[in-house]
Amino acid sequence: MKRVFGALVLAATSWVTFGTASAEPVKIAVIETLSGGQAAVGKMFVTAINYGLIKLNNEKVWPDGIKLLEYDNQGGPSEAADKLKAAINDGAHIIIQGASSAVGGQITDDVRKHNLRNPGKEIMYLNVGAEAMEFTGSKCHFYHFRWNGNAEIRLRALLTSMKDAKVLGSKVYVIGQNYSWGHDVQRLVREYSKFGGYTVVGDVIHDVNKIQDFAPYVVKIKETTPDTVVTGNWSSDLLLLMKAAGDSGLKVRFATYWMDQPGNVANAGPTAIGHYNVSSFYPDANGDATAKFADDFKAKMGQYPIFIQGHTVHGIWGLGEALKKIKAGADGKVSVKEIAFAMETASFNTSMGEVAMRKEDHQVLLPLAVATVSKDAKYKVDGTDMGFKTIRLVSGKDAASPVQPTCKMERPGA
DSSP states (O other), X not given: OEXXXXXXXXXXXXXXXXXXXXXXXXXXXXXXXXSSTTHHHHHHHHHHHHHHHHHHHHHTOSTTOEEEEEEEOTTSHHHHHHHHHHHHHTTOSEEEEOSOHHHHHHHHHHHHHHHHHSTTSOOEEEESSOOOGGGGTTTOOTTEEEOSOOHHHHHHHHHHHHHHTTOSOSEEEEEEESSHHHHHHHXXXXXXXXXXXXXXXXXXXXXXXXXSOOHHHHHHHHHHOOSEEEEOOOTHHHHXXXXXXXXHTOOOEEEESSTTSTTHHHHHGGGGTTOEEEESOOTTTTTHHHHHHHHHHXXXXXXXXXXXXXHHHHHHHHHHHHHHTOOOOTTSOOOHHHHHHHHTTOEEEETTEEEEEETTTTEEEOOEEEEEEETTOSSBOTTXXXXXXXXXXXXXXXXXXXXXXXXXXXXXXX
């Protein structure tokens, strides 16, 4: 399935194509889950991308505009591989994807292979959500740029904030999904135990998006009597875990990466109060600056930005910063290699603070906010009387983790 621009963009073609210069348009292909049970997440990415493009249009960053193409990967790596081929055939220059490190792993490998086989016809992968460590580690390559956090960056900000607030406790349990992302979280929670001053009293890895009832897992959590449960679960695996925890009245604090995905607070009910989450954006994270951004996003897109949408917008704006630095070739063609070189040094201010791409491994250094679920939150979620109340805003520099030694970046000749 392919859609050119998507509903929002089709309704506003004038703000995506600007000018009549001879340069060809830059084509961005979003490859996300746009149908089925996981479609809500994919569509949130598309909404954020569309919002980000409004700024690029206003600034006229490319003479002949930017075209957004949409492809439905139906939630799987093999389908994503097929859609990537379709996007290439349709002339896409840039691939953007975020939901699932499994899908992202397929895309980044295929982009690298395509570029090796087709010199002069390179494509680029803007990663706006796949957070497994390998993307900027063993799988790093010149045409991959991660505009979101990773498992370690997020965990360190989360644990540090909870430890300083004296709510982490001395006993931690880990539950995660059985693929690269879940294994990263599980490993890192153990590695950070000395730093956090806790003991891991239990952990479990489960199949991805196959568990219909997490009640047995909640029973196991209760048996270990932890102070905090850390989970990197997302999508239905977090929604159903929160439901099981809420139904059982589980009185344990959760420390999560994706609690702000719509539906989780409602599913957890009153047991959600006191849970902690780390995110790239909250409307209250940086006073008037983030509130103004949130209000503008809502005015244009019909909702406040949440979950993955903050850093996705920043990824699109990072592309804009790169496009400002280059020009189309004499033949009017887009040079993806030039865009990539320009993106390596992209740096700009956002409502959350400075966002900067790290040249060594193409990992963005982005501010992160740690929040707790509270009835005192200004912005309520899921139709409840609860929301996320920021307790700490961490700068991109302070949140950063070191460049992984497994990243062996090879740059093409300029």
